[in-house]
Amino acid sequence: MDGTLNGNKKRKIARRVLVSGGAGFLGAxxxxxxxxxxxxxxxxxxLATGSIDNxxxxxxxxxFRFVRHDIVDPLDARAGLQAERIFNLACCASPAQYQIDPVKTLRTCVxxxxxxxxxxxxxxxxxxxASTSEVYGxxxxxxxxEGYRGAVSTxxxxxxxxxxxxCAETLFFDYHRLHSTDIKVARIFNTYGPMMQLDDGRVVSNLIVQALRNEPMTIHGDGSQTRSFCYVDDLIEGIVRLMDAPAEFTGPVNLGNPTEVTVLELARRIIDITGSRSRLVHRPMPTDDPTRRCPDIALARRALDWEPRVSLDEGLRRTVAWFERRLMSGTLMSGAPVRELEVGRGAA
Structure with missing residues (x-):
């Protein structure tokens, strides 16, 4: 896990890029x-959880070209999908959604x-x-x-x-060792921003939507559990920098915001921003929900010259404004299906 990126070096553009999970929040x-x-x-x-609207x-x-395909199924060589760079972001990250079909979730990952x-x-x-902070349990x-091996329930x-x-991380590093595959692995911490789904099931989107509707805002446990929320633009910048880094820097590298806040503090900030009349209601903690989550990003700072720039308050204001516009216009959708198997031909 060593290597550096010269921040002044002009980026060489990869002309052919494939993004799996491209209609999801991060993918879009x-x-x-x-x-x-x-x-x-x-x-x-x-499009199981992603939306063509994104x-x-x-x-x-x-x-740009869109292809409807489930990566659990092998890619048909006749599709002619050639790429210089591949970003594997396919897999729902919301516990409320990925637990609906856990076998499918596991198969998507592996x-x-x-x-x-x-x-x-x-x-x-x-x-x-796209790995996850959840590998730390x-x-x-x-x-x-990154050197911490985690405490995860099987x-x-x-x-x-x-x-x-x-397991996906294991596969990536085995391919790197066996086949010299050029890999990059990022462990992504809680990320938020525009294009999150209305029914995403994650804390930021849940609380914002409840606040905008003046509904009771759900707090699991006493709200003292912590998270570190990274605005989506900062996260995408980190991903791009990782892919531009020298080949010897494979990761895994943490990408997230090192500023830790409690869920209760998050809710109070959202109430202040929205001017909501919502009250807080407490529910039991979900099984195996981590009580603390905060990345050490020293490696990302050193190797990628990267750290988040958008403050939590500013990111929340941008995200609240996006949700507010969608709720007012009635265009906020979740996982909308499309008939077309492919849209656009320019990137073929």
Whole structure:
């Protein structure tokens, strides 16, 4: 886990890029950033939890193409999906959603990662794996450093995601050792921002929507559990910098905001920003829900010259404004299906 990125070095644009999970929250933001950077982007998504609405601004762009595909299924070689860089972001990250079909969640993490690695090997592509802070489980080390091996339950309701992501990391590093596959692995901490789903099930979107509707705001436990919330633009910048880093820097590297806040403090800030009349209601803590979560980002600072720039209050204001516009217009949707298997041909 060594290597540095020269912040003044001009980025070499990869012209052909594939993003699995491209219609999801992070995937759509990444696709937009890559198109803006001049890349030809193919987004893969089965639209189980992602939404084609997230990609609406890109659908007519000559450098963007959408392909509806589930990465659990092998990619058909006849599809002609060639790429210089592959970003594997496919897998729902919301516990409320990924626990609905835990076997499918596990297969998306493992079989999906294997299929993406096979494609990367065939194309000679550099490949990024969106891992997660959940690999640390209920941490016994705080803040969490990349060398910490975690305390994860293999039998709880969150294990399908936590253990799936741990196994995906193993696959990536085995491919790197066995086949010299050019890999990058990031452990992503709690991220929020525009394009989160109304029914995402995660704390930021839940509390914002409840506050805007003046509904009771749900706090699990006493609200003393902590999280570290990173605004989506900062997270995407970290991903891009990691993919631009020298080949010898594989990661895993933590990408997240090192500023730790309690869930109760988060709720109070959202009430202040929205002017909500909501009251706080307490519910039991979900099984295996971590009580503390905060990244040590010293490695990202050193190797990528990266750290978050957007404060929590500013990020929340931007996110609240987005949700407010969607709620007022009635356009806030979740996982909307589309008939088209492919949209756009410019990136083929």
């Amino acid at each position: 933001h990444l696709c937009a950033r890559l198109v803006e950077d001049g890349c030809h982007v193919v987004a893969l998504d089965n 990609l609406t601004p890109l659908l007519g762009h000559p450098h 079989d999906g990662a294997l299929n993406m690695l096979k494609l990367a090997q065939a194309c000679g592509a550099r490949i990024f794996q 209920e941490p016994e080390q705080h803040p969490q450093k 039998v709880g309701p969150r294990a399908c995601y936590d253990e799936g992501k741990r």
